[in-house]
Amino acid sequence: CxxxxxxxxxxxxxxxxxxxxxxxxxxxxxxxxxxxxxxxxxxxxxxxxxxxxxxxxxxxxxxxxxxxxxxxxxxxxxxxxxxxxxxxxxxxxxxxxxxxxxxxxxxxxxxxxxxxxxxxxxxxIAHDHYRHVGFQGDSFVEGDLATSGLRQHNRDMSFATIRGIVEREMLPAYSDDWASVKGKAILEFLLSKNIESNRQTASRIKRQLTDVLQGNMEESYQKLESYLSVVATENPGSHYGFEKHSNGVFKRASCLKALQTCRRIIGLDGTHLKKEMNKRGVFLLATAKDLNGHLIVFGLGLVDQEDGLNWRCTCKKPSVDLVESPGNLHFYRTDRRMARSECEKDYDFYSSKLADTRPQAAEYLRKIMKEHWVTYAFSETYEQPTYDEVTSNLSESANQWLGNACRSAYPMNAFEQYFVKVVELFASRRKETTRLIKNVGELQHSNTDGACAKDGETDASSSISYDQLAPFHKDNLKKMLAVSKSLKILPCLSGQYMVRFTDVSQRLDHVHLWRTVNLVEKECTCRRWQDTKFSCIHALKAAVYHGMHITELFDWDNHTSVTYRSTYFHQFVP
Structure with a gap:
């Protein structure tokens, strides 16, 4: 008809x-x-x-x-x-x-x-069938009705129309993380609208909408230098570097916001870019931790490849800025350089255990010089603390914080997203530290409970307020005080004690049955006192017995919530 x-x-x-x-x-x-x-x-x-x-x-x-x-x-x-x-x-x-x-x-x-x-x-224009079929949606009925196995979808729609539907209805929900959206998600969304498409169409839609959000990739490279310059100008104390070849082609860029109250150790790691940016270089991340153990990615570099030259370029300005600051000594550590063995016997023991289950891994580690990754050998060689950091706790964590959306964005958008993440991080931590200080108020060391110490001990711990410490250190100190009750102490020389565990089941990880503490030199044979710049459990027990105030075991003021708040005191404008 x-x-x-x-x-x-x-x-x-x-x-x-x-x-x-x-x-x-x-x-x-x-x-x-x-x-x-x-x-x-x-x-x-x-x-x-x-x-x-x-x-x-x-x-x-x-x-x-x-x-x-x-x-x-x-x-x-x-x-x-x-x-x-x-x-x-x-x-x-x-x-x-x-x-x-x-x-x-x-x-x-x-x-x-x-x-x-x-x-x-x-x-x-004649037809031999009824029309207006093939665009069936879900039936608006009550009850559990069997769904037809042969769904009817609209397969006859232009690309511009399909893209418009995705842009209007799907993109707003993923605008902040559009790079992580997969083609399968786009196809499923279209099917929910009774539109059937294919993977090529979904990929094309995503690519075009990515350009809508981020702009042209080449323009992004061209605008990056001026953008970093504006950010550095608006945020005193920040520095950036940007290099180009003789023909003006982008070579590498980096940005630093120096944080002067973090732990004196910096983790360096490279992370590959994602999606379209995958073959266009890598990000070099400079990472530190604040006094409460929180991660701060304070340096970001975009380079063509991860090598010594690019690392030296990225680290050159941060090194000058940090070393010139009074009282600061940051030490750079790269991944695969830290393990917690505290002595040669520890290393031999764990190495033999690893060889039993992973012989190839053990053989690989034997070929690496121990001073490059074992805690005790590193400390003896470089005389620098590791703050008990290993790769998984510092360098690798930065990749997760940066996120796939930032790693797949065009250069200028990637740095903008990074700066926004820094702003959000600082705002959140600033609110947290303000709340901590408000709760602490102006408490003084007034927690004396009058309890008598046994075995000649003077309970010096009762005269301080743990609430003044940053939460990470407060919890750590309280935990050690609780476990220290199972320790026995024997005086050796003036200011030197031998500390033993009486309950083996309560031993902390990497702690042997005995350790020697020198309160005068502030040293313990477990090395954790020197390595973390915070009291170890043996030193804490010896200080309580000796009558030494716990605040003398480490830099008390540098571990308080007030100092923790100063890390995030200055605002950053992206």
Whole structure:
């Protein structure tokens, strides 16, 4: 049958001239529903490309309630001419006008083009089936009804329309993390709208919307230098470096916000970029920890590859800035350089254990000089503390904090996201430290409970307020005081004690049955006192017995919440 409304739609879409009529004589099946004009264009005007003409035909099919497919398609490149034939697509659930007949819809549109001028040469708009099927949504009914295994989705929609739906309805929910959205998620979203697509279309949509959010990649490189300059100018104490080749091509960039109250150790690590940026370089991260054990990625560099030259360039300015600061001595540590063995026997013991289960790993570690990664050997060689840090606690944690969205963004957007993360981090920590100080108030060391110490001990710990310490150190100190009750102490020399565990089950990790403490030199054979710049459990027990105030075991003021707050006192503007 032919519906007269279809003729009006064709004329409105510019596919049929007003002077042409559709054959409506039912007795002549060859001409019924057909339109032809001896090869002359049936449309009022020619079309610039075949894609435009195909899209116009699809619009007609969508408004008329059916779908079309490309039945034939050819193009002769030498002559710059081609033709195509579009036919009606058989859809799931489609019913014939005559029940029981085989689907054989007579509808077609033939087009021809030469030298970028495409025209409609012939068409038949008759159908042998009911229309307006194939776009079925969920039924609004109550009860548990079985869902059909053959879903009906709209497969005849232009890319621009599909992209518009994703941009309007899906993108706002993922604008901050669009880079992490996978093509599968886009396809599932489209299916929820009863639109069926493919992986290529989803990938194209994501790539185009990424450009909408981030802008052009080349422009991002060009704007990066001026952006870093503005950020450094607006935030005194920040520094940046930017290098270009002689032809002006971007080489590397880095940025630093010096933090003067962090632990005196810096973790350096490289992290690969993601998505389209994967083969365009790596990020070099400079990481530290504040007094409460929180991670701070204070330096970010974008380089073509991770090598010694780029590391020296990235670290050159931070090194000068930190060393010139009074009282500061930061030591750079790279990944795979830390392990917690406190003596040679510790190392041999753990090495033998590893060799039993992972012989190849043990053999690999034997080839690495111990002073490069074992705590006791490192301390003896470089005379620097490690603050009990290992790769998984410092360098590798920075990658997770940076996130895939930042690692897959274009250069300028990546640095902007990094700066925003810094702002959010500082604001959150500033609020946290302000609340801590408010709770502490101006408490003095007034927690004396009058309890008598046993075995000649003077309970010096009762005269201080642990609440003044940063939460990390407060919890650590309270834990050690609780465990220290199972320790026995023996005086050796003046200011020197031997500390033993009486309850082996209460031993902390990496602590042997005995250790020697020298309160005068502030040393313990467990090395944790020297390595963490904070009291170890043996020194704490010896200090309580000796009558030494616990605040004398370490730099008390440098571990308080007030100092912790000063780390985040200065604001940062991205």
């Amino acid at each position: 032919v519906e007269l409304e279809d003729v009006s739609i064709l004329r409105n879409l510019g596919l049929l001239r007003s002077d042409l009529n559709v054959g409506l004589e039912r007795n002549d099946l060859e001409t019924y529903g057909s339109v032809v004009d001896r090869g002359i264009n049936l449309a009022p005007e020619s079309f610039g490309t075949k894609a435009v003409l195909l899209q116009r035909c699809r619009e007609f099919a969508s408004k008329a309630g059916f779908s079309i497919r490309v039945a034939t398609n050819s193009f002769r490149k030498m002559k710059k001419e081609g033709n195509a034939r579009y036919e009606c697509k058989v859809l799931n659930g489609q019913q014939q006008l005559t029940p029981g007949t085989t689907p054989s819809c007579p509808f077609f549109i033939t087009v021809y083009g030469i030298r970028d001028e495409w025209k409609v040469t012939k068409m038949c």
